[in-house]
Amino acid sequence: MIRQTFKILSAAVIICVAALLSMGQTDGLKRSTTKSDRFDFGAGGTVVIQGAPNGSVKVVGSRSNEISISAVVEVSGGTAEELEQVSNLTGFVLQESTSRISLFSVGPDNRKAAKKADRKLLKKLGGIPYRINYTISVPQYCDLEINAGKGDISVSGIDGDIRINGVESNVDLSLVSGTLSATIGKGDVQFTMPNQAWRGSLIDVQVANGSLTAHLPRALSADLTAVILRTGSIKNELTTLKPRVRNIPFTDRGIAARAGNGGTAVKLTVGDGTLTLLPL
Numbered sequence: 001m002i003r004q005t006f007k008i009l010s011a012a013v014i015i016c017v018a019a020l021l022s023m024g025q026t027d028g029l030k031r032s033t034t035k036s037d038r039f040d041f042g043a044g045g046t047v048v049i050q051g052a053p054n055g056s057v058k059v060v061g062s063r064s065n066e067i068s069i070s071a072v073v074e075v076s077g078g079t080a081e082e083l084e085q086v087s088n089l090t091g092f093v094l095q096e097s098t099s100r101i102s103l104f105s106v107g108p109d110n111r112k113a114a115k116k117a118d119r120k121l122l123k124k125l126g127g128i129p130y131r132i133n134y135t136i137s138v139p140q141y142c143d144l145e146i147n148a149g150k151g152d153i154s155v156s157g158i159d160g161d162i163r164i165n166g167v168e169s170n171v172d173l174s175l176v177s178g179t180l181s182a183t184i185g186k187g188d189v190q191f192t193m194p195n196q197a198w199r200g201s202l203i204d205v206q207v208a209n210g211s212l213t214a215h216l217p218r219a220l221s222a223d224l225t226a227v228i229l230r231t232g233s234i235k236n237e238l239t240t241l242k243p244r245v246r247n248i249p250f251t252d253r254g255i256a257a258r259a260g261n262g263g264t265a266v267k268l269t270v271g272d273g274t275l276t277l278l279p280l
Helices: 002-027 080-089 111-115 119-125
Strands: 030-040 046-050 057-062 066-076 091-096 100-106 130-139 143-150 153-156 159-168 171-174 177-192 202-216 222-236 254-259 264-279
Touching: 030 080, 030 091, 046 057, 046 130, 057 143, 066 080, 066 091, 080 119, 091 130, 143 153, 153 159, 159 171
Parallel strands: 046 100, 046 143, 057 130, 057 153, 143 159, 153 171, 159 177, 171 177, 177 202, 202 264, 222 264
Antiparallel strands: 030 066, 066 130, 091 100, 222 254
């Protein structure tokens, strides 16, 4: 009787261990696929990128009149069959016109994917996590708009108007000329202005929670405003800045300065966090 009971318990333990191992293997499954596109697009147009809820966006300006898109889709969790189904559903679609390209990310959790699969399948796959990491090359002379979720954002070599919105992003911007408007919910943002004269009208960067670091030329000519709205401080290493209003001094919460001869409006705002002004 004791031996029989022991055998039953041993079998139960083996079954439980096998089940746990099976669950662990399922949870550890990952799949990565790359989807790409390349097409002609003239300078002077507008490129709009609607990023995925999770994933990075890297945009580089190029001297060629074409757009090149590489999207790495990463899916984790679920069974091997489910990973393949999510990978097939996930990627991007384009809306194209002569002077405007709009890229929309698609996945099992949004309506655009419904064109490819029935609703029951979408409901089944909707909870499986995925990321889309973009590397996109665009003409140097174009306007750019990025709307992103959680993930890094990098922009360099663009001579045009740039608009960026991110929910939770670490952002690195290397500016050439034009205008910049960036709003980030949470993250660390840094941008660099070029050493040559800025041929643009406005730089406006806002970070709700995190840090903002501005690398500015020593010969900058601009009207600069830096503000901490709630908690945090400003670290200013630009020794050539002068108050725009003589009797309103700089503080660690607010700076209203004129650099050089003034001109371009540079507005830097942090809700909670740190704001740093550094010379190039």
